[in-house]
Amino acid sequence: MGITLEEAQRVMAEADLLYSAADIAHALDILAASITEALADKNPLVLCVMNGGVITAGHLLTRLNFPLEQDYLHATRYRGATSGGQTITWLHEPETSLAGRHVLLVDDLLDEGYTLREVARWCRERGAQTVSIAVLADKIHARRVDGIQADFPALPLVDRYVFGFGMDYKEYWRNANGIYAVKGM
Protein backbone atom coordinates (compact mmCIF):
# COMPACT_ATOMS: atom_id res chain seq x y z
CA MET A 1 0.00 0.00 0.00
CA GLY A 2 2.84 2.40 0.77
CA ILE A 3 4.33 4.58 -1.97
CA THR A 4 7.84 5.84 -2.45
CA LEU A 5 8.79 9.44 -1.77
CA GLU A 6 9.57 9.72 -5.49
CA GLU A 7 5.97 8.73 -6.35
CA ALA A 8 4.63 11.20 -3.79
CA GLN A 9 6.78 13.97 -5.33
CA ARG A 10 5.74 13.01 -8.86
CA VAL A 11 2.03 12.98 -8.00
CA MET A 12 2.27 16.51 -6.62
CA ALA A 13 4.41 17.77 -9.51
CA GLU A 14 1.86 16.48 -12.06
CA ALA A 15 -1.32 17.35 -10.15
CA ASP A 16 -3.86 19.99 -11.18
CA LEU A 17 -4.62 22.66 -8.59
CA LEU A 18 -8.42 22.88 -8.33
CA TYR A 19 -8.70 25.26 -5.36
CA SER A 20 -5.95 27.38 -3.83
CA ALA A 21 -5.56 28.12 -0.12
CA ALA A 22 -7.14 31.53 -0.75
CA ASP A 23 -10.13 29.93 -2.53
CA ILE A 24 -10.59 27.59 0.44
CA ALA A 25 -10.31 30.38 3.01
CA HIS A 26 -12.99 32.37 1.20
CA ALA A 27 -15.29 29.33 0.94
CA LEU A 28 -14.80 28.55 4.63
CA ASP A 29 -15.76 32.13 5.57
CA ILE A 30 -19.06 31.67 3.72
CA LEU A 31 -19.55 28.18 5.17
CA ALA A 32 -18.97 29.47 8.71
CA ALA A 33 -21.54 32.23 8.19
CA SER A 34 -24.18 29.68 7.09
CA ILE A 35 -23.42 27.39 10.01
CA THR A 36 -23.54 30.31 12.44
CA GLU A 37 -26.94 31.33 11.16
CA ALA A 38 -28.29 27.79 11.59
CA LEU A 39 -26.61 26.61 14.79
CA ALA A 40 -25.35 29.55 16.89
CA ASP A 41 -28.16 29.23 19.44
CA LYS A 42 -28.29 25.41 19.42
CA ASN A 43 -25.29 24.47 21.60
CA PRO A 44 -24.10 22.10 18.86
CA LEU A 45 -21.73 19.19 19.21
CA VAL A 46 -19.23 19.44 16.36
CA LEU A 47 -17.76 16.07 15.41
CA CYS A 48 -14.67 15.96 13.24
CA VAL A 49 -14.60 12.89 10.99
CA MET A 50 -10.97 11.78 11.09
CA ASN A 51 -8.60 11.59 9.37
CA GLY A 52 -9.64 13.63 6.39
CA GLY A 53 -11.77 16.13 8.30
CA VAL A 54 -9.02 17.33 10.59
CA ILE A 55 -7.78 20.33 8.60
CA THR A 56 -11.23 21.52 7.56
CA ALA A 57 -12.50 21.15 11.13
CA GLY A 58 -9.56 23.12 12.51
CA HIS A 59 -9.98 25.98 10.06
CA LEU A 60 -13.77 25.99 10.39
CA LEU A 61 -13.83 25.91 14.20
CA THR A 62 -11.79 29.10 14.48
CA ARG A 63 -14.45 30.83 12.38
CA LEU A 64 -17.36 29.79 14.65
CA ASN A 65 -17.72 32.42 17.37
CA PHE A 66 -20.47 30.90 19.51
CA PRO A 67 -20.59 28.27 22.27
CA LEU A 68 -20.15 24.72 21.03
CA GLU A 69 -18.58 21.44 22.07
CA GLN A 70 -16.17 19.52 19.90
CA ASP A 71 -15.22 15.85 19.69
CA TYR A 72 -14.04 13.48 16.98
CA LEU A 73 -14.69 10.09 15.45
CA HIS A 74 -12.83 7.99 12.94
CA ALA A 75 -14.79 6.04 10.38
CA THR A 76 -13.00 5.02 7.22
CA ARG A 77 -13.97 3.38 3.98
CA TYR A 78 -10.94 3.86 1.79
CA ARG A 79 -8.18 3.11 4.32
CA GLY A 80 -5.39 4.69 2.28
CA ALA A 81 -6.57 3.27 -1.06
CA THR A 82 -7.96 5.30 -3.95
CA SER A 83 -11.20 3.29 -4.16
CA GLY A 84 -13.33 1.95 -1.34
CA GLY A 85 -15.73 -0.89 -0.65
CA GLN A 86 -19.11 -0.32 0.97
CA THR A 87 -18.00 -1.33 4.44
CA ILE A 88 -17.26 1.42 6.92
CA THR A 89 -14.68 0.57 9.56
CA TRP A 90 -15.03 2.38 12.88
CA LEU A 91 -11.65 3.16 14.42
CA HIS A 92 -12.81 5.61 17.12
CA GLU A 93 -16.19 6.59 18.57
CA PRO A 94 -16.73 10.01 20.22
CA GLU A 95 -16.65 10.11 24.03
CA THR A 96 -19.33 12.79 24.29
CA SER A 97 -22.96 11.68 24.63
CA LEU A 98 -25.01 12.49 21.53
CA ALA A 99 -28.40 12.19 23.26
CA GLY A 100 -30.57 15.22 22.51
CA ARG A 101 -27.71 17.09 20.82
CA HIS A 102 -27.60 19.03 17.58
CA VAL A 103 -24.68 17.26 15.93
CA LEU A 104 -22.64 18.86 13.16
CA LEU A 105 -20.41 16.41 11.29
CA VAL A 106 -17.38 18.02 9.66
CA ASP A 107 -15.49 16.17 6.97
CA ASP A 108 -13.27 16.98 4.02
CA LEU A 109 -15.28 15.32 1.29
CA LEU A 110 -18.65 13.93 0.33
CA ASP A 111 -18.05 11.56 -2.56
CA GLU A 112 -20.29 8.52 -3.00
CA GLY A 113 -21.68 9.16 0.47
CA TYR A 114 -21.30 5.78 2.12
CA THR A 115 -19.12 7.14 4.92
CA LEU A 116 -21.22 10.08 6.03
CA ARG A 117 -24.51 8.22 5.52
CA GLU A 118 -23.32 5.57 7.95
CA VAL A 119 -21.91 8.12 10.41
CA ALA A 120 -25.14 10.17 10.34
CA ARG A 121 -27.22 7.02 10.87
CA TRP A 122 -24.97 6.06 13.79
CA CYS A 123 -25.43 9.52 15.37
CA ARG A 124 -29.23 9.35 15.08
CA GLU A 125 -29.22 5.86 16.56
CA ARG A 126 -27.41 7.30 19.58
CA GLY A 127 -30.13 9.88 20.13
CA ALA A 128 -28.89 12.98 18.33
CA GLN A 129 -31.79 15.43 17.97
CA THR A 130 -30.51 16.66 14.61
CA VAL A 131 -27.54 15.69 12.46
CA SER A 132 -26.19 18.09 9.89
CA ILE A 133 -23.20 17.71 7.62
CA ALA A 134 -20.54 20.23 6.64
CA VAL A 135 -17.96 19.30 4.02
CA LEU A 136 -15.18 21.22 2.38
CA ALA A 137 -15.76 19.54 -0.98
CA ASP A 138 -18.94 18.13 -2.50
CA LYS A 139 -18.15 15.88 -5.48
CA ILE A 140 -20.58 16.21 -8.37
CA HIS A 141 -21.50 12.91 -10.06
CA ALA A 142 -24.38 10.44 -10.34
CA ARG A 143 -22.93 7.78 -8.00
CA ARG A 144 -24.12 9.39 -4.75
CA VAL A 145 -26.00 6.87 -2.60
CA ASP A 146 -29.58 7.66 -1.59
CA GLY A 147 -30.31 9.44 1.65
CA ILE A 148 -27.27 11.65 2.02
CA GLN A 149 -26.42 15.21 1.08
CA ALA A 150 -24.36 17.99 2.57
CA ASP A 151 -26.34 20.61 4.51
CA PHE A 152 -23.31 22.88 4.39
CA PRO A 153 -21.09 22.26 1.33
CA ALA A 154 -18.20 24.69 0.89
CA LEU A 155 -16.93 23.91 -2.63
CA PRO A 156 -18.25 21.85 -5.57
CA LEU A 157 -15.77 19.33 -6.92
CA VAL A 158 -15.34 17.73 -10.33
CA ASP A 159 -15.42 13.94 -10.48
CA ARG A 160 -11.68 13.32 -10.07
CA TYR A 161 -9.54 11.82 -7.33
CA VAL A 162 -8.35 14.69 -5.18
CA PHE A 163 -5.90 15.29 -2.37
CA GLY A 164 -4.82 18.10 -0.05
CA PHE A 165 -6.36 19.98 2.87
CA GLY A 166 -6.86 16.70 4.75
CA MET A 167 -7.45 14.42 1.76
CA ASP A 168 -4.76 11.87 1.02
CA TYR A 169 -3.12 10.31 -1.96
CA LYS A 170 -2.19 6.88 -0.52
CA GLU A 171 -1.78 8.57 2.89
CA TYR A 172 0.46 11.37 1.53
CA TRP A 173 -0.24 15.03 0.91
CA ARG A 174 -3.01 15.56 3.46
CA ASN A 175 -0.81 18.53 4.36
CA ALA A 176 -1.03 20.15 0.90
CA ASN A 177 -2.45 23.66 1.30
CA GLY A 178 -5.01 23.47 -1.50
CA ILE A 179 -7.17 20.90 -3.30
CA TYR A 180 -5.36 19.05 -6.09
CA ALA A 181 -6.54 16.45 -8.62
CA VAL A 182 -4.28 13.50 -9.41
CA LYS A 183 -3.14 13.41 -13.05
CA GLY A 184 -5.25 10.89 -14.99
CA MET A 185 -7.65 10.20 -12.11
Ligand SMILES: O=P(O)(O)OC[C@H]1O[C@H](OP(=O)(O)OP(=O)(O)O)[C@H](O)[C@@H]1O
Ligand atom coordinates in the same frame (compact mmCIF):
# COMPACT_ATOMS: atom_id res chain seq x y z
O1 LIG B 1 -18.39 9.70 0.37
P1 LIG B 1 -17.47 8.51 0.37
O2 LIG B 1 -17.33 7.89 -0.99
O3 LIG B 1 -17.80 7.51 1.43
O4 LIG B 1 -15.99 9.05 0.63
C1 LIG B 1 -15.71 10.15 1.46
C2 LIG B 1 -14.89 9.71 2.64
O5 LIG B 1 -13.64 9.16 2.18
C3 LIG B 1 -12.58 9.78 2.88
O6 LIG B 1 -12.30 9.06 4.05
P2 LIG B 1 -11.42 7.72 4.05
O7 LIG B 1 -12.30 6.52 4.06
O8 LIG B 1 -10.38 7.82 2.97
O9 LIG B 1 -10.74 7.78 5.48
P3 LIG B 1 -9.68 8.86 6.01
O10 LIG B 1 -10.44 10.13 6.26
O11 LIG B 1 -9.14 8.28 7.27
O12 LIG B 1 -8.64 9.03 4.93
C4 LIG B 1 -13.13 11.16 3.22
O13 LIG B 1 -12.46 11.72 4.33
C5 LIG B 1 -14.58 10.91 3.51
O14 LIG B 1 -14.82 10.59 4.87
Ligand SMILES: Nc1nc2[nH]cnc2c(=O)[nH]1
Ligand atom coordinates in the same frame (compact mmCIF):
# COMPACT_ATOMS: atom_id res chain seq x y z
N1 LIG C 1 -8.33 11.61 -0.84
C1 LIG C 1 -9.52 11.28 -1.34
N2 LIG C 1 -10.33 10.49 -0.63
C2 LIG C 1 -11.52 10.18 -1.18
N3 LIG C 1 -12.52 9.43 -0.68
C3 LIG C 1 -13.48 9.40 -1.60
N4 LIG C 1 -13.15 10.13 -2.68
C4 LIG C 1 -11.92 10.63 -2.44
C5 LIG C 1 -11.04 11.47 -3.19
O1 LIG C 1 -11.30 11.95 -4.30
N5 LIG C 1 -9.86 11.75 -2.58
